Amino acid sequence: KAQELICKGDRLAFPIRDDIPVMLEDEARVLAPDEEVA
Numbered sequence: 561k562a563q564e565l566i567c568k569g570d571r572l573a574f575p576i577r578d579d580i581p582v583m584l585e586d587e588a589r590v591l592a593p594d595e596e597v598a
Contacts, residue, residue: 564589568597 563576565583572588574581591597 566591566597571597 564573565576565581566573567588571591572585573591574583574588576582
């Protein structure tokens with residue numbers, strides 16, 4: 561499973577590459593309404 565950094569407020573999942581989060585909105589995916597944010 562790919563590692564992601566989750567932004568709860570914006571419901572975005574940012575990819576982590578080489579242990580560095582890619583904090584670009586264009587690179588993020590929108591979390592589905594049924595996805596739980598822990």
